[in-house]
Amino acid sequence: MVLTARLCAASVLALAGSYVHAQEAGSSEETVQAEQPSPQPESKLNDLSLDELIPPDAVNNAEGWAGQENAAAAVEAGVEDVSDAAEEQLSSPTDPAVSAALDGFEIPEPARLEPDPEVTAIAEIDAPDLVELPELVEFDVSNELILAFPNDNDRFPEQTEFIDRFKALSTIETLESGEDTVPQLAARARADEALLIEMLRTYGYYDGEVVRQLSGGRRGGDDDSEAVDTDPQVRFDVLPGERYAFGEIDLGALDTAPDYDLLRESFAIQSGDPLQSDRIIAEETDLRLTLGESGYPFAAIEAPSLLIDHARNEGDLSLPVQPGGKYVFGGIASDDARFLSGKHLSRIARFENGDTYQASLQADLRRAILATGLVSSVTVQPREIAPPQDGEPGQVTLDVDFERAPLRTISGAIGYGTEDGVKLEASWEHRNLFPPEGSLKVRGIVGTREQLASVTFKKNNFRDRDQVLTVDAYASDIETEAVDARTVALRGSFERISNLLFQKPLSWQVGAEVLYTDERNRVIGGIERPRQEYTIFGLFGSATLDSSDDLLDPTKGYRVTGFLAPEVSRSLGAETFYLRAQGDASVYQSVGSTVLAGRVRGATIQGADAGLIAPSRRLYAGGGGSVRGYGFQGIGPRNDLGEPTGGGSLVELSLEARIQTGFLDGAVEVVPFIDAGSVSLGSTPDFRFIQYGAGVGVRYKTSFGPIRVDVGTPLNPTEFDAPVVVYVSLGQAF
Template identity: 70%
Template sequence: MPLLQLDLLLAGGLCAAGAFVQDGTDAQVQPEDASAQQEQTAAPSQETPLRTEIPPSRTLDDLIPQSAVGDAEDWAAQGVDGPQQPGPQPEAVAEAAQDGLEEGPDPAIAATLDGFEIPEPERLEPDPEVEALAEIDAPDLIEFPELEEFQVSDELILAFPADNDAFPERTNFLERFEMLSTVEALESGDDTVPQLAARARADEELLLEMLRTYGYYSGEVARQLSGGRRGDNGDVAGADIDPQVRFDILPGERYSFGEIDLGDLYDAPDSEELRASFGIETGDPLQSDRIIEEEQDLRVALGESGYPFAEVDAPSLLIDHARSEGDLSLPVEPGGKYVFGGVQSSDPDFLSGRHLSRIARFEDGDVYQATLQADLRRAVIATGLVTSVAVTPREIEPPQDGEPGQVAMDVEFERAPARTIAGAVGFGTEDGVKVEASWEHRNLFPPEGALRLRGILGTREQLASVTYKKNNFRDRDQVLTIDTYASDIETEAVEARTIALRGTFERVSNLLFQKPLSWQAGAEILYTDERNSVEDGEPGPRQVYTIGSVFGSATLDASDDLLDPTSGYRITGFAAPEVSRSLGETTYYVRTQADASYYQEVGTTVLAGRVRAAAIVGAEAFEIAPSRRLYAGGGGSVRGYAFQAIGPRDEFGEALGGGSVVELSLEARIQTGFLDGAIEVVPFIDAGSVARSSRPDFSVIQYGAGVGIRYKTTFGPIRVDVGAPLNPTEFDAPVVVYVSLGQAF
């Protein structure tokens, strides 16, 4: 490289050697050695023409005279014609520079720079990281999607992409957010901006968490707070009003399920069926709720397929943002397949293992099912003889050679008090004063053999009875009952003194096990001394009847609840062939009855209807004992009338009873918000007709209407109905009140 020419520098009057920087107009020399600079300053070259003395700095007052302050415009108009300032003028500087160029460089400086070279710098190797950075494309700007607003409340707005395909879960998402939102839960109408802002931050975190729940792990939420103007009264210290927060929901890409690890599930003999019960596959849209649902389905499938010792650990989800997938791990240990191998009781003298096996719904050798284990526990509770019970599977034979093992069901329980003493005192418009007492031992004859003594003293009824009852007799939910009683009853139509023996064998529904089909079969024999209450205005003559009967009934129950149905229907049929002997005459007849009821839920109201038809075929009404004839009226019949008050009457207005009856009832069970919905209001209307013959004639129809209240409890509704006759006779009270447990039908 040739030597750099420094003539221009020298011409500028700079004496020191060194590097230089040029900005396009002036050149400045930076000395490499400060001492050299000082030396040059001490002994300047005599040949340097530009070495002049720099004038001292002047102040603003020197530049602007005092006269300019008084008349600024006149001073400004003077321009450059004013007096020249001392110091070197531009023309002199330029002339001196030209002289320096003509005279040539200083000999001392030329000698110093003789042979001086600036080497050419070596070319640098390219930096790979710098090249990689240079190759990065500029980021693409994301176009903000069109949003659709949803007004949640006066203070809260959510905005979702207007294209439903971008976030198809928004309806469910919005409903879920409304239930969890802090802003929505704490809204008072007087919220200030700081209060709303604090709640909005909590809701923002909630929305992000919810997006991840639905699989949108790259989703974003934009929060905007607005409003907060002062009150109209102008009070600056007043609270801010009308603040509002808006959340823009940008779900982004929805992640999907990646790899799915179910531990040792494939070691189970039924692995394919069990895997099918877990309905998540690789590639399915990711949603945390589905993991919980499918985990539960897998647990149920294991329990219902013979795996009593299966263990399923908590699921874990590993999110890979690079793949936009989540890898699911759900450790499963099946633990071997088993069949039932018997039932063992912890207290065989109280409830034997044999009896517990009888009430279980499985046989030895059946594939184990968790629901059958739970069902056995409920059945033991339903006996009413225990306070607590636990049913635990225990291995008695391990699986081997591809065959399932066996497990015994160990039933551990604590005895409940077996004896009960109960009593009641009451008054009713139908029954008058009544005092009732009972004593019961529910397991006097193990297992489940009960003895009950009962007595009633009242103005209209006296009774003494002894009852033997055997629950779960020979099979699950079958009951054998033998009852003997003596009674003296006086109703609106009949006075009867009766001694009876009655036995029934039935399969019944109860509060824990409502059955679609229940039935009853039985027989009774009774000796009764009866008369119509009044005949011709005087007490009628008594007549003795000896009656024998066999009977049976069946009920089809498709309702959703035993005591408080809201949907479905019930149909019951009853038939009882009877033989009656009185005054040397024998009479044969059949008592029949059919009941049907229907329930339909409409919003928060249940519409219910019932129809009943009964007839006595084979004998005239006067040939039948008064207590066996048909009547209508009462809380379970036509409300608004007394018990047995509807029916044919003689010329003195006394009820005679009939050979057929038809009843119809309609009511609306209206839900209210009182006591957290425990109160129902029930308007109703009933109608009934009783004919003397076995064929209804509807010559006289009695109507009753009223309103009732239902108070719902854990064991069923308590019913209070107030009814009035719509076409009363002179013998009917204006209002009748009924109180009982359960709905009227």
């Protein structure tokens, strides 16, 4: 198709006007008419150029020039508005020259362009959605680091926990200040940016963004002529976005377990819950624990996987679980029955055959075997002996494999103390001479104030867990601050004990003893008095209620102990019956990092005057576990010569503050203390004489308990008391 165009004179002149400078406006119509070219023969018009057809002055008044020819006709026709005539002329030009020039003037139709794929692709891109950024609030993590979060806490309720966690993991926080820290800060800022993004995903914010900004920190020139700015700063704008939720939850074959409802309840994640990776780990641990405590020794759980669907803003969790069947205990098998038989191990165990299998009871058995001190290593593994069937659980036996530890021990010690003088001690022990767990120990002491020889038989875990049978025979010659006694004794006890591994809320002891002793109160005045012989038989028993949180280093709770010992004593042909009784109570309370501890003790001898009782069975106070600042048995009634006589009643009080310090990573405590004690001659305290002691101690905490060093001084000393006394022991004073 060819497009034929007839251009009016005004259009042609307008085209020409783009190349010719317009003259001043106001050229008259008459001037334009005077300059109008005369008509040319039509035969010659075709040979004329466009510049020849259009005079230069026509450019100044194209409309006027185009309408000259029809102006007169318009007047004759009664057309008042010349512009209307001009418009009519423009719409249908009658100038033969112009018509002849435009006849046959054709403009070809342009070819259609092929579409450009790149342009098309760009056109199809949707315009980005412009989101208004929330108002941010800053948190100064350190001088070098700032975090900014949305001011609306509902957008990120985990903000406080998030900041604390970031502080612990941030590489910037480990940056040391100095002139070379600026490039390090920039590098570590990139690492922290990746850390923040990963942490956002951990909390379920998979569309979160982190904007990093580094400012300050300009380094000096090579010649060090420029100042160095060593205070760079990094700011992270943390924009959590929308939090994802848990989608589908797949727990493998868990639904085949008989206790599915209980097990599923232990894995508390449900579809629609806010997504958090930490919670997956915690709930998986809870599920493992519930499986192990509900009778599933062979349960297997594979690693969890999380499939994130950004279209749904959800994560589908898969945790393949194979319960492996439910079982009960069916016995214990020892790999060395002559050493520790399966029957004895069953006494140690805290379960009976037929009880539902529990992983904690299996672990407890292992710890109890280690606590015997007879083995160096032990493994306990469940083994199926009967499979589950007909809805009934199967049975497993626990296979116990262990390595024997060295059974014989030879030990020795040498020391010196202001109270004891020089002391040499040696012992030999065989811890399984009478299997199972029957030990024999021979001990001897040679010292300035003490000589002793003893043989002790002990049967641990006797007839039941943590029950101990002890028989001790000894001969001693001991001189304390108050008593000089030579004794031969046989003592037996049966007790249920607390120990470092298994602290018990109730422990008790019962026993009996018979002894022959030749003794007197210590002679200080220089007047020798004869020794007196006593034959004593007694029964004794004690019980302790313990709610404290640690056996050697309690920080809260209380302890209450009661002791009773009815005895009969025969001396100089006369028999004396009496009852020794004592009560102890202590309480512990934490106040911040400090532990406040208090103790009270009361004791009495009922039924006989103190003078009729052997001096070693009377009551005294003083020492590291009594009133600090005084020697052992250094507090009590004295005669006119200043010699101790002992009493029939006792009262003690102690207060101390165990103050935590930062020394050696918090292993050191400083302990100021004050103690008081009173011993009376009668069986009822009269508080006529009270001794006070005070001082300060240091505790160094170890894995087996605190090592105690106390330095005490008497506040109202007598002539027999030293100005300073030092005590060293394991564990707290009470």
